[in-house]
Amino acid sequence: MNRIEISNETMKHLYGSDENKIKQTDKDFFDIKTRLVYGEVYNHIKLSSKMRELILLVVATTNLTMKEVSKHTKAALSEKVAPEAIKEAVYSAGAYIGLGKVEMAVEVVNKVFEEEGISIVESQKTVTEDSRLQKGIKAQKDIFGEKIDNMRASAPKNQKHIQDFLSAYCFGDFYTRKSLDLKERELLTFSIITAQGGCEPQLVAHVAGNVAMGNGKDVLLDALTLCMPYIGFPKALNALAVVNKVIED
Incomplete structure (x- = not known):
């Protein structure tokens, strides 16, 4: 064809x-x-239909293109992606683009779910108020290694709370949740940061994190190719330069 x-x-x-x-x-x-x-x-691309639609969903959320959020929510459901995974993908953008923007996308997803007769009542939370920091640090170490200890220890006294928020909120509140594993979450994070543009230092870290999780260069190039029509060539080429710098052929 x-x-x-x-x-x-x-x-x-x-x-x-x-x-x-x-x-x-x-x-x-x-x-x-x-x-x-x-x-x-x-x-x-060779990505699974699940990851294809979830990547496009988080890119649409990042871009604030709510029509596309609705469209790719429907496409994900068409591809038999679990409703819980759809919600988790959208939630995952919160730490990178801001909670208000994500809330807008959540409302669109909820409208699609309502139209499809889907109701989610089970929480995907796995942490408590007492465990979220330590479990967040563990998720960071699983992805980025023991250097997380040095990063936290070397933070100036007046900035240690930012490191705690990063560990407890970004990783403790989101990365520890059910329905998406660390490998899937890192690929979504790569796509979100790529779509934002201007975040190349963070993209360097998350390219390395993806490699550590088993998402090789071919997977990242597929994700980048998928993002390209929706983010434009300048952002796509900047992200490509980071991928090539971190992962040499």
Whole structure:
């Protein structure tokens, strides 16, 4: 099949139809977008359908493109991704883009769930108020190694609370939750930071973290390729430079 046929088939599989207002008013733009995304990018990458849709969901959340959040929530459900995993993916962006932005996306996801008759009542939390810091530090060490101890110890006295917030909140409150494992969470984090742009120092750390979790260069390149249509080439090329610097061929 050519990319037009692949695009049409993929959209019908995910959404049941390729009809939307943009196709009626701006057919050329619609064709450029859908043939690139569904006819080429989707066909090129080797990521699982679960991670493909979750990555696009967190990128849409980062970009504040709520129409895309709704679209890829529906696509994830179409690909049999667990509702709990969908929620966890969106939650995971909180520490990187801010809680207010994530709350907007959560409301969109909830609307889709309501339309689909989905209700989630079971908490995915695994930490307590007393354990969140230590379990967060453990998650950090599992990903980044023992250098976390040195980073925490070397923080100036007036900045130690920031290290505690990083460990307890970013890693304790989010990374320890159920439905997504550390390997999946690190790949989502890579995608979120890539979509933000201008966060290359953090991207260096999380490229290394992905490698430690078993996400090799081919996986990161697939994630980056998937992000590219939605974040543009400047951010994508900056992230590519980081990947190439951290992981030499």
